[in-house]
Amino acid sequence: xxxxxxxxxxxxxxxxxxxxxxxxxxxxxxxxxxxxxxxxxxxxxxxxxxxxxxxxxxxxxxxxxxxxxxxxxxxxxxxxxxxxxxxxxxxxxxxxxxxxxxxxxxxxxxxxxxxxxxxxxxxxxxxxxxxxxxxxxxxxxxxxxxxxxxxxxxxxxxxxxxxxxxxxxxxxxxxxxxxxxxxxxxxxxxxxxxxxxxxxxxxxxxxxxxxxxxxxxxxxxxxxxxxxxx
Numbered sequence: 001x002x003x004x005x006x007x008x009x010x011x012x013x014x015x016x017x018x019x020x021x022x023x024x025x026x027x028x029x030x031x032x033x034x035x036x037x038x039x040x041x042x043x044x045x046x047x048x049x050x051x052x053x054x055x056x057x058x059x060x061x062x063x064x065x066x067x068x069x070x071x072x073x074x075x076x077x078x079x080x081x082x083x084x085x086x087x088x089x090x091x092x093x094x095x096x097x098x099x100x101x102x103x104x105x106x107x108x109x110x111x112x113x114x115x116x117x118x119x120x121x122x123x124x125x126x127x128x129x130x131x132x133x134x135x136x137x138x139x140x141x142x143x144x145x146x147x148x149x150x151x152x153x154x155x156x157x158x159x160x161x162x163x164x165x166x167x168x169x170x171x172x173x174x175x176x177x178x179x180x181x182x183x184x185x186x187x188x189x190x191x192x193x194x195x196x197x198x199x200x201x202x203x204x205x206x207x208x209x210x211x212x213x214x215x216x217x218x219x220x221x222x223x224x225x226x227x228x229x230x
Contacts, residue, residue: 002037007045008045008050012121018060021058024039075198076198078147082138082140083178083191085139085140101132102175109169113165123160127171134182156201162208177189
């Protein structure tokens with residue numbers, strides 16, 4: 001596993017919680033590698049919105065209630081527009097890509113709920129594939145770069161983490177509604193269905209925002225250090 005993947009997974013799973021300070025020294029010692037790949041990984045994670053630069057090192061990004069609302073509002077506007085444009089411009093090939101991604105999504109959810117053969121990370125990855133296929137079908141090369149700036153992985157991961165079986169099925173049904181609207185070139189239905197789908201994920205995060213804040217109270221004072229730094 002690369003330094004980037006290790007740190008990213010540690011952030012997603014709470015090993016490196018919000019507001020925690022990370023230094024190149026600490027991470028290099030923990031992973032038993034040089035600082036160069038650590039430095040590159042931290043730059044990439046900052047670009048993705050997972051960390052925030054400090055004078056020395058970085059801290060894991062913390063999201064306030066206002067942050068969450070604003071991020072999801074922007075994402076809803078952008079992806080709703082993408083879905084509406086996809087309904088206009090989609091090709092048969094685009095429809096095939098979306099259908100394939102959604103079939104994989106359904107299979108991953110079934111395996112997760114029935115056998116445990118897949119994980120939330122697997123479901124999240126395939127969910128991204130479906131959304132990416134919708135954006136691709138919009139035929140607007142600028143939409144993806146803007147959406148990538150507001151698709152904040154920890155928030156989406158946490159929304160899926162709190163989904164129960166009914167909510168996962170609800171997410172799958174939303175994908176099917178979006179796909180059907182795009183197939184029928186119903187721009188307004190595609191836009192509204194995407195809005196509803198994204199806000200459903202936001203609502204799961206908002207329900208648990210107090211739990212998150214309580215869990216990580218005081219973490220902002222935490223400093224990552226070890227004996228050789230003292």
